Amino acid sequence: MSDNLIEQLAAPRPADAGAVAGAVAALRERLAGAASAQGLVDVAFRTVETPVGALLLAATEAGVVRVAYPAEGHEAVLESLSVAIGSRVLRDTRRFDDLCHQLDGYFAGQRRHFEVALDLRLAHxxxxxxxxxxxxxxxxxxxxxxxxxxxxxxxxxxxxxxxxxxxxxxxxxxxxxxxxxxxxxxxxxxxxxxxxxxxxxxxxxx
Amino acid sequence: MKHPFDQAVAEHSAVVLRVCRAVLGPVEADDAWSETFLSALRAWPDLPDDANVRAWLVTVAHRKAIDVRRAQARGAVPVESLPDRPSWGDEQPGAALPDTELWAALAALPSKQRQCVAYHHVAGLPHAEVAAIVGGTAAASRRSAADGIATLRRTYLTKEVSTHV
CATH class of the missing domain: 1.10.10.10 (Winged helix-like DNA-binding domain superfamily/Winged helix DNA-binding domain)
Known part of the structure; x- marks a missing residue:
């Protein structure tokens, strides 16, 4: 016979998993805002769907430092950024609101150049x-x-x-x-x- | 730690939230969770690569929960953090907060028992690691967890059975 109490302590009921995930998503967004306000983030990142596939966008405080195609393996790219720049790597969707808006315009044929600070520290x-x-x-x-x-x-x-x-x-x-x-x-x-x-x-x- | 911090967030954020809820209740849990991950982010680069990340996060959460409780006791909860606190009723309209009754039953336990139940049964840490967090021996932690579970079986589970059968 299963032990309901122990099971319920160990994991949310399946019906509640969505509510827990929703609460965690809201907290993660709040964390990203607080962490970047306190200057604690080495690399902020998000992924965005585009006509050329899901792009990984990554930025330091200085500017966008990396754009990666799916073929490069987003996890692997984040690992390499963590080693090359710093391991305080944190998902932050709002950091890229403006760039995503510009990408939308570019892929709609309405934008000819990007107005965004770039951090070229990975090239020598x-x-x-x-x-x-x-x-x-x-x-x-x-x-x-x-x-x-x-x-x-x-x-x-x-x-x-x-x-x-x-x-x-x-x-x-x-x-x-x-x-x-x-x-x-x-x-x-x-x-x-x-x-x-x-x-x-x-x-x-x- | 050389790996991206976000991996730790992705992997452990849900369990740390449930641990915070188990120890503090659903309302204070959000602030404890936020303080835990901010503090962990600060310390992340200095964490050894072979560290047990979940146990470390639960240790940080344990300290933050104590801070939250102390601030409450002094009536010194920072004012600016209050408006950020989500109202559960607003966030999940029409839905009860998950496990509210379970966390309420846990809240009635003595704090050592509540912590040992949370860190062993909710976070899944072995009794030895629980003891390293709460102090004392592994045997004492095991006993506290067992005592807590025994009480919950009387206070919570009987209610559970009566409402669901």
Missing amino acids: GFRLEVLEHLRTIAYGATETYAAAAAASGRPKAVRAVGTACATNPLPLLVPCHRVVRSDGTMGGYLGGLPAKQLLLDLEAAA
Whole structure:
């Protein structure tokens, strides 16, 4: 015979599980607000559904530090941010209200650039220089890997530009999708080629 | 701890809330939960990687529950925290707060028994870890939990049976 008292202490009744989950969700939101007000958060994050899949958005106090496609594995990305930046990693949906609104506008073809502070601390050296250059490629325009290499000051470093794009910590916001091959084909994309195609088509149509 | 703090929140927040409710009752539980996770977030980077996170969180919650009780006893509950406290009736319109009667029965227990029942049966910690939190020996914690359960069987379960059968 089962022991109702012990079972009920150990876990809510199935009918009550939803109420407990709702209370916890409200408390977690309150925690995120209090923690960020007290400067206790190394990395705030949330996920957001977009036409190119669920994106992980992560930010430090300085700005957005990471955007990750599902293919990168959101859990793995959070683990690496925890090691690289700090383990006070906390979900905070409100932190990204404005960015999510801007993403909605972008995917609706109504927004051509993002007005958001970026934290580029995850990129170094030449890769950082490449990313700084990519930020200047206009909406709807594309550039070849060779041209991006030349513009970044190292015309022979075409492969290094490819690597900088492949390891871009801030895809979409730093538009590495606008870099394509000299033969007119797309080249690679860390979010997958269908995502790159969708972004290029979106920007060409708008 | 090198892992993201959010993992600990995702994994343990519900059980810590139920522990706070068991020890303090549903109303004060929210503030104790918030204080527990804020304090845990502060200390997280210094926690050893092999620490038992649930036991550690329950230990923090235990201290915060004591703080909440002391503040109550002094009548010194900070005013600014009051408006944030959700009213259960508003949050769950038409629905009774889960386990209200169970937490009420727990509230009638002596505090040591209530803590030992909460940390062993609600949080699932072994008696030795419960003893490390509340003080005394594992045997004493086991006895307190057993005494508490015996009382609950008289005060709560008989009521439960009479209302449900």
